[in-house]
Amino acid sequence: MHSANNHITAGKQTGDIKFMPQTFQKSSNSTLIEIENLHAGYNGEAVLQDINFTIQEGDFIGLIGPNGGGKTTLLKIILGLLTPKKGRISVMGKLPQDGRQHIGYVPQFADFDSDFPISVRDVVRMGRLSGKRLFKRLNTEDDAIVEERLDWVDMRDHMDRSLKELSGGQRQRVYIARALATDPKILMLDEPTNSVDYESRTKIYDLLHTINEQGITILMVSHDLNVISSYVKTIGCLNRQMHYHSEKEITAEMFNAAYDCPVELIAHGLPHRVLAEHKEAR
Amino acid sequence: MVELLSYGFMRNALMAGVLVSLACGIIGTLVVLKRMVFISGGVAHTAYGGVGMAFYFGVNPVLGAVVFSLLASFLMGYVQRQTRQRQDTLIGVMWAIGMAIGIIFADLTPGYKADLMSYLFGSILAVTNADLWLMLVIDLLVIGLVIAFYKELQASAFDETFSRVRNLPVDFLYLVLITMIGLVVVMMMRVVGLIMIIALLTVPAAIGSLFLKDMKHIMGLSTVLSLVFTSGGLLISYFFNLTSGATIILFAGGAYLAALVLHRFCRRCPNA
Numbered sequence: 001m002h003s004a005n006n007h008i009t010a011g012k013q014t015g016d017i018k019f020m021p022q023t024f025q026k027s028s029n030s031t032l033i034e035i036e037n038l039h040a041g042y043n044g045e046a047v048l049q050d051i052n053f054t055i056q057e058g059d060f061i062g063l064i065g066p067n068g069g070g071k072t073t074l075l076k077i078i079l080g081l082l083t084p085k086k087g088r089i090s091v092m093g094k095l096p097q098d099g100r101q102h103i104g105y106v107p108q109f110a111d112f113d114s115d116f117p118i119s120v121r122d123v124v125r126m127g128r129l130s131g132k133r134l135f136k137r138l139n140t141e142d143d144a145i146v147e148e149r150l151d152w153v154d155m156r157d158h159m160d161r162s163l164k165e166l167s168g169g170q171r172q173r174v175y176i177a178r179a180l181a182t183d184p185k186i187l188m189l190d191e192p193t194n195s196v197d198y199e200s201r202t203k204i205y206d207l208l209h210t211i212n213e214q215g216i217t218i219l220m221v222s223h224d225l226n227v228i229s230s231y232v233k234t235i236g237c238l239n240r241q242m243h244y245h246s247e248k249e250i251t252a253e254m255f256n257a258a259y260d261c262p263v264e265l266i267a268h269g270l271p272h273r274v275l276a277e278h279k280e281a282r
Numbered sequence: 283m284v285e286l287l288s289y290g291f292m293r294n295a296l297m298a299g300v301l302v303s304l305a306c307g308i309i310g311t312l313v314v315l316k317r318m319v320f321i322s323g324g325v326a327h328t329a330y331g332g333v334g335m336a337f338y339f340g341v342n343p344v345l346g347a348v349v350f351s352l353l354a355s356f357l358m359g360y361v362q363r364q365t366r367q368r369q370d371t372l373i374g375v376m377w378a379i380g381m382a383i384g385i386i387f388a389d390l391t392p393g394y395k396a397d398l399m400s401y402l403f404g405s406i407l408a409v410t411n412a413d414l415w416l417m418l419v420i421d422l423l424v425i426g427l428v429i430a431f432y433k434e435l436q437a438s439a440f441d442e443t444f445s446r447v448r449n450l451p452v453d454f455l456y457l458v459l460i461t462m463i464g465l466v467v468v469m470m471m472r473v474v475g476l477i478m479i480i481a482l483l484t485v486p487a488a489i490g491s492l493f494l495k496d497m498k499h500i501m502g503l504s505t506v507l508s509l510v511f512t513s514g515g516l517l518i519s520y521f522f523n524l525t526s527g528a529t530i531i532l533f534a535g536g537a538y539l540a541a542l543v544l545h546r547f548c549r550r551c552p553n554a
């Protein structure tokens with residue numbers, strides 16, 4: 001492992017996103033998440049079948065698939081919120097419950113109470129909490145991190161507002177800031193740009209791109225194919241079974257293998273990309 | 283007015299109002315925000331089973347209520363944690379069974395039973411010094427726990443999944459909260475009675491969350507409001523010779539309606 005000296009200065013960033021890099025080792029290519037022969041489901045209903053999937057440090061994976069394909073279920077397994085029926089999973093070489101503290105999670109839609117009286121600042125402060133800091137108060141360093149992460153998603157000006165006064169897209173950005181406030185090694189986002197307008201969407205993807213370049217691994221569920229294809233490095237398709245190749249190429253063949261994955265992919269910009277267009281043959 | 287305070291029972295009653303309001307404002311806020319109103323009503327009514335059994339066996343009814351209310355809390359908490367459907371049915375059934383046990387044991391108990399009614403409808407004027415000490419202990423416990431775990435309680439009340447991913451002790455906190463609900467129910471039993479606890483527990487927090495945007499502030503306002511309701515209701519009931527518990531509840535209910543109307547016409551209030 002090299003001691004990192006590839007600090008990226010703020011001036012080099014994409015757009016107006018200010019990202020203060022931490023030291024990291026870009027060249028180490030270790031496995032962060034490893035899933036082998038995994039089966040999972042709810043009350044007898046099989047959802048995930050024989051999943052084999054690894055995530056390497058530095059990956060930026062876009063996860064696509066039809067509604068009900070099991071994308072959110074897979075994230076829940078990785079986060080240790082759901083136990084698999086069969087198979088093996090490790091997160092940072094540990095059980096999900098022990099490894100998940102390194103994951104910054106952005107849930108699909110707020111399946112929680114969006115009417116809850118809480119300020120934007122307090123939502124993002126949640127990212128600074130952990131089971132290890134139970135009786136400790138948050139300090140000025142935490143507050144600085146909270147403000148900075150809000151700045152990254154352009155929500156700093158709304159810091160003292162109540163969450164319920166925000167629009168859906170603004171809330172989504174707050175949840176992204178909360179995930180970033182955990183200083184994650186892996187960022188897992190479940191359709192993060194669902195109700196975000198076009199301009200903010202681009203900003204969020206630019207931000208993710210920058211963060212990924214700092215060495216933070218990203219797994220992102222999205223239906224927003226046109227956009228993700230120009231940002232992510234690899235694409236996985238999940239429809240009960242996983243179709244994923246860690247080569248940085250997306251082939252028409254791969255999509256054909258993923259027969260039920262409706263995909264219309266337009267790739268641009270990235271050199272390793274094969275343009276694949278696939279109409280559903282049903 | 284001042285001579286009222288010279289009566290020992292009045293002093294105890296007002297003191298009880300203060301002590302109950304502290305716990306009620308804090309826990310009531312969590313109950314309302316975590317949508318545990320129904321479960322709290324269930325715990326309160328089930329506690330009557332303990333009161334009835336205690337009467338039958340000749341032990342202190344408060345003890346019976348504590349045991350039953352904690353048992354009901356754990357059982358209902360467990361049922362609510364199971365994400366399967368029909369949890370409200372199960373809680374409703376336990377609620378009724380608890381009451382039925384209380385009534386049957388009261389039937390079986392020979393002799394004078396008017397005292398049993400005071401647990402159902404409250405008797406703030408009969409609060410003893412021992413009751414006050416118990417209330418004080420529960421208050422200290424509630425305040426201590428909520429201060430120690432405030433940010434974790436707030437986080438897991440708002441977004442349990444994320445809290446779990448952060449490895450916060452979500453299940454432990456839920457257990458703590460449900461235990462506190464059980465204890466607060468017992469202390470409120472003296473003031474408004476088991477049947478009406480749910481109103482005094484939830485109305486102040488419901489008013490608070492109409493106008494305020496932060497859980498801490500809602501807890502504070504709820505405490506003040508429940509103090510206003512208990513002591514105001516107590517004075518009204520004294521002067522008009524009415525049942526104190528019911529008067530307190532009607533006062534609180536009236537204030538809630540007024541708050542709803544006010545909120546409708548208040549353009550600068552959150553959520554208006």
Ligand SMILES: Nc1ncnc2c1ncn2[C@@H]1O[C@H](COP(=O)(O)OP(=O)(O)OP(=O)(O)O)[C@@H](O)[C@H]1O
Nearest residue numbers: 042045047065066067068069070071072073074108
């Ligand atoms: N809590 C649950 N209990 C029972 N079944 C569930 C539960 N959550 C999901 N399922 C089922 O599991 C399957 C996969 O759901 P999942 O949420 O993982 O899909 P998804 O790929 O995330 O879909 P979407 O694109 O709509 O978000 C669906 O058939 C769904 O009905």
Ligand SMILES: [Mg+2]
Nearest residue numbers: 071072108190
């Ligand atoms: Mg999903």
